[in-house]
Amino acid sequence: MMKTGGGYLMPRLGFLVLVLALGAQQAARQQEEPAVVLPGGKPQKMEILKADYEKNKSEAAELVELAQQLKEAIDKNEQHVLDLRAVKKAEEIEKLARRIKERMRRFY
Numbered sequence: 001m002m003k004t005g006g007g008y009l010m011p012r013l014g015f016l017v018l019v020l021a022l023g024a025q026q027a028a029r030q031q032e033e034p035a036v037v038l039p040g041g042k043p044q045k046m047e048i049l050k051a052d053y054e055k056n057k058s059e060a061a062e063l064v065e066l067a068q069q070l071k072e073a074i075d076k077n078e079q080h081v082l083d084l085r086a087v088k089k090a091e092e093i094e095k096l097a098r099r100i101k102e103r104m105r106r107f108y
Helices: 006-030 044-076 084-105
Strands: none
Touching: 044 084
């Protein structure tokens, strides 16, 4: 049975408005902001990316070291007994990995 009047048109009109609004948001996201240039003539975004890269390298090395320490702590423990320090080490690894991931996604 076919609906008549506003009962049929309103849901379609609402859907159309929603699609148009989402399209406008995506178009606004695609437009880039003008590049900020630092006094030395280098783009600010490039300097931030370079600093982030160096920070990621140093934290990745720290992450590897923490993971090795965690593996050694787990190997030392009994089969069903877990040292509280190993749990804290795992939490440190998780926080560090999350910071690296967020920094890498900054300009993604």
